[in-house]
Every structure is written in structure tokens, then in C-alpha cells.
Amino acid sequence: MPTVRPSTVLGRQLGDELRKFREAAGVSMAQAAEVLDCTKGKISRIENGHVPVRTPDLIALMQAYQVAETEAQERLAALARRANRRRREGWWHQYASLLSDTYLDQIEMESICESIRTCQVQLVPGLLQTEEYGRAVTVASRAWQTAEEIDQFVRVRIARQERLTGETPIEYWAVLAEGVLRQQVGGPDVMKAQLYHLVAMAQQPNITIQVLPFSRGAHSGMFGPYLLLAFPQMASLDLVLTETPTGNIWMEREAEVACYRALFDDARMAALPPTESLELIQRVAKEYGS
Numbered sequence: 358m359p360t361v362r363p364s365t366v367l368g369r370q371l372g373d374e375l376r377k378f379r380e381a382a383g384v385s386m387a388q389a390a391e392v393l394d395c396t397k398g399k400i401s402r403i404e405n406g407h408v409p410v411r412t413p414d415l416i417a418l419m420q421a422y423q424v425a426e427t428e429a430q431e432r433l434a435a436l437a438r439r440a441n442r443r444r445r446e447g448w449w450h451q452y453a454s455l456l457s458d459t460y461l462d463q464i465e466m467e468s469i470c471e472s473i474r475t476c477q478v479q480l481v482p483g484l485l486q487t488e489e490y491g492r493a494v495t496v497a498s499r500a501w502q503t504a505e506e507i508d509q510f511v512r513v514r515i516a517r518q519e520r521l522t523g524e525t526p527i528e529y530w531a532v533l534a535e536g537v538l539r540q541q542v543g544g545p546d547v548m549k550a551q552l553y554h555l556v557a558m559a560q561q562p563n564i565t566i567q568v569l570p571f572s573r574g575a576h577s578g579m580f581g582p583y584l585l586l587a588f589p590q591m592a593s594l595d596l597v598l599t600e601t602p603t604g605n606i607w608m609e610r611e612a613e614v615a616c617y618r619a620l621f622d623d624a625r626m627a628a629l630p631p632t633e634s635l636e637l638i639q640r641v642a643k644e645y646g647s
Contacts, residue, residue: 365406365440365465366406366466366469366470366588366594366596367406367436367439367440367469368406368407368408368409368410368440369405369406369594369609370406370436370440370588370594371406371410371433371436371437371440372403372404372405372406372410373404373406373594374432374433374436375403375404375410375418375422375433376404378418378419378422378423378424378429379404379418379421379422381422382421382422382423384421384422386400386401388421389418389421392417392418392421393414393417393418406440409437409440409441410437410440410441412434412437415433415434415437419433447464447465447468448516449461449464449465449513449516452509452513455501455506455509455510455513456510456513459598459605459607460605462607463584463598463605464513464517466586466596466598467484467517467520467527467586468520469588470527470586470587470588471527471528471587471588471589472527472528472529472530472586472587473527473528473529473530473584473585473586473587474529474530474531474532474584474585474587474621475529475530475531475532475581475582475583475584475585476531476532476578476581476582476583476620476621476624477531477532477533477534477537477581477582478534478536478537478578478579478581478582479534479536479537479540479582480494480537480540480542480582481533481537481542481551481555482531482533482582482584483514483517484517484518484520484521484529485518485521485531485554485555485558485566486514486551487547487550487551487554488511488515489543489547489550489551490542490543490547490548490550490551491511491514491515492507492511492543493542493543493544493547494542495507495510495511495514497542521558521561521563521564522561526561526563527563528563529563529564529565530564530565530566530567530625531564531565531566531567532567532568532569532578532621532624532625532628533566533567533568533569534568534569534578534579534581535568535569535570535571535637536571537568538552538568538637538638538641539641545645545646546645546646548642548645549642549645549646552638552639552641552642552645553639553642555635555638556635556638556639556642559631559635565631566631566634566635566638567625567628567629567630567631567634568628568629568634568637568638569624569627569628569629570629570637573627573628576623576624576627577620577623577624577627578620578623578624578627578628580620581600581624582599582600583597583598583599583600583617583620584597584598584600585597585614585617585618585621586598595609595614596608596609596614597609597613597614597617
């Protein structure tokens with residue numbers, strides 16, 4: 358199954374605004390293409406956020422679309438600068454030779470989103486993993502062979518967790534199947550530490566953790582794992598990342614995203630409330646020994 362990369366969210370926001378200005382000015386895609394001496398396909402890709410917008414092209418389009426207000430011009434120019442900068446900067450790019458394109462995209466999207474909702478059926482999600490648990494998962498994946506590669510990947514995962522505890526932490530909501538608590542990744546000691554780490558993380562006001570117990574039977578959470586990423590101001594920019602053994606897939610069409618929103622709502626409603634979930638996590642942690 359092929360890996361699908363997302364449009365850059367900032368680029369999509371810029372493209373969406375340009376489309377609105379174009380339509381308000383009564384300019385067709387064909388006419389916009391004449392302005393830039395390009396194809397209609399390129400205008401479509403600009404408006405979908407799939408290609409960057411160079412400053413001269415942005416100025417030409419704003420003139421063609423009669424964007425006269427200084428505030429609007431400055432907003433579009435700032436969006437273009439940020440979108441283009443995001444494509445080539447960020448601490449994660451120093452690991453480009455180690456990480457897949459999809460994983461690099463995931464880190465970039467995490468860096469600018471405002472909330473993440475995830476449903477996991479087998480593993481603790483990466484943003485909540487301890488270093489020891491993350492190392493055990495990394496070794497088991499067989500994606501990295503040398504000790505240096507494994508160390509680097511674990512460092513990346515720990516660095517990602519800054520989004521939960523930094524100056525502007527994201528809202529994070531995880532629904533975990535009970536099997537996540539009982540799959541002995543790394544052995545009893547690692548699991549015990551990991552489960553108590555979940556309890557500690559759940560004390561933060563921006564983090565919610567729920568557990569779907571085995572007793573619930575069949576439920577929509579069984580069709581995970583997936584992540585729902587939401588972005589400031591525009592729900593139309595939300596993304597879904599589904600995880601598969603042969604490559605992760607990004608989804609950004611509104612109908613697809615809406616389907617996963619509904620799946621997540623079903624999962625959280627079927628799961629134990631947060632307080633009862635933490636009590637279950639603590640009980641299972643004690644089962645791993647004193």
C-alpha cells in the first residue's frame with residue numbers, strides 16, 4: 358500500500374484564502390493560470406496547498422484578485438513565508454536520513470496542530486511512551502538495525518513529547534484498548550513504569566486518557582490505530598493519520614475526516630470515564646509486581 362503525504366497545513370490555509378479571493382473577484386482558474394503563465398493544474402495545486410507559492414507569484418495573484426487591503430496582503434504574505442519555511446526547517450529535519458517521509462510529516466503536523474485525538478489497540482501512543490518502552494518497540498519493529506539508529510529514533514520520539522509539556526501544549530486525548538495495558542512490551546518492569554507514566558501524564562490538564570476494557574466486546578475502537586489532528590481556526594484543515602504495517606496513510610478529505618471523528622466519538626463514549634480508566638491502569642500496573 359503506498360504512503361500518502363499530507364498537504365502542508367499552512368499551505369492549505371494560504372491556498373484556501375487565495376481561492377476565496379479569486380472567486381470573490383470573479384477570476385477563473387484559467388485566468389489565474391494566465392497571470393502566472395502556468396497551467397490550471399498548478400493553480401489547483403496552489404489552492405490545495407500541494408505546492409509552495411513564490412513571492413512574485415503571490416504578488417501577481419493578489420493584484421489579479423484585487424486584494425487591496427494592507428492587512429489582507431500582509432496576512433497572505435506571512436502565511437506564504439511560514440508555509441515555505443516549514444517545508445525546509447524544523448529540528449526533525451536533521452534526522453531526515455533516518456526517518457520516513459510520513460514520519461517527518463507527522464512531526465511537522467504535530468508541531469503546528471492544536472489538538473490530537475488517537476485511538477490505539479495494541480501499543481501506547483508515541484507521545485505517551487517512556488524511553489524504555491519506546492526502545493523496546495523500536496527494537497521489535499526491526500526498522501532500524503544498529504544501536505546508533507535505535508538511539509537516534511528513541512531521541513526523536515522523546516523530543517516529540519515536548520508538544521505535551523512545552524509552553525503551548527496541545528490538547529491530547531487518547532483512547533486505549535485494554536490490550537495496550539496487557540501487552541508486555543519490554544517485560545514486566547518496563548510495563549509497570551509505563552503504566553504509572555500514563556497515570557502521571559493524565560494529571561496534566563491538557564491530557565485525557567480513557568481505556569476500553571475487554572468487557573465492552575466489539576467496539577469502533579477496534580478499527581484503530583489512527584490519529585486525528587486538528588488545527589487552529591479552520592476545521593477544514595483537520596487531518597487523519599491511519600497506521601498500517603505497510604505504510605501510514607494521510608487522509609484530508611472532509612468526508613473521510615468526519616468518519617474518523619465519528620469513530621473516535623463512539624470509542625470515547627464506549628470507554629471507561631477518565632477516573633475509572635486511571636484506576637484500571639493502576640490495577641494492571643500492580644499486577645506487574647511490586
